[in-house]
Amino acid sequence: MTMLGYGIAVLLLTMLTQVGGLVLLLSLPLLNLIQLASCWQQSVLRLGVFLLVYALCVFVIVPKLASWGGRVPLLCTATADAPLRPANFGYCLLMRNYVTPDTKAHLVRVAQQFRQHYPNGTVRYLDANFPFMNGFPLLPHLSHKDGRKVDLAYFYQRKGSQESVDFSPSWHGYWFYEQPASRQKAACTGQKSWLRWDFEGLQSRYAAYEIDAERTRALLQLLVADAQKVLLEPHLQVRLGVQAANLKFQGCRAARHDDHIHAQW
Ligand SMILES: [Zn+2]
Structure with missing residues (x-):
């Protein structure tokens, strides 16, 4: 080379x-x-x-x-005590799974509580933080730079049969957007931002699947009760029926949050 x-x-x-x-x-x-x-x-x-x-x-x-330096990796495989794993093993291989010990403890507790509701349920995480240095952002997530931010995957089911699946339709867990019921309910219409991607061409690939609203709602409720702040697109807050002071909209100058949940402690 x-x-x-x-x-x-x-x-x-x-x-x-x-x-x-x-x-x-x-x-x-x-x-x-x-x-x-x-x-x-x-x-x-x-x-x-x-x-x-x-x-x-x-x-x-x-x-x-x-x-x-005060950061630990999230588990790469789920265990009975900590039913938490990456949506794709690549998050571990790329070292994008680091958090503070406190954040890890919170997340494991949420995963344990989730399993009490769903005995075979495993919470799946996406991008967290890098191993070192506060202030070093994990692109494209500008705020994932202090060890306290974690993105979590939705739960999904097959359309029609409503059979639950334990994977994300997109291989990395992002970019399969839940669309608002109408254009009026869409946030940020007409407001372009280089961080707010739509990937319209990708959406038809995932047409066989839909969000498992029941399990995703259960996870969201546990997160809202535990985390300092949770980010989700407003139309999904309404659809899932979860409202709380710490459940917020990220604004139009950031990535969409109707393909994953962002939680921070
Ligand atoms: Zn995030």
């Missing part, structure tokens, strides 16, 4: 994972020891070694270092 290629890779890894770019930079002396006659064999071997070093960082080194 050229110097420019490494530079772009470091930048992308930093934006996606915070520390992945630094891991790549620190791995370079090791990677440069791999010299093979075949260019593609050398590239594959270097990539393999980098992925091993990266995995060591994700699962061993970063959790240790982050705990000294």
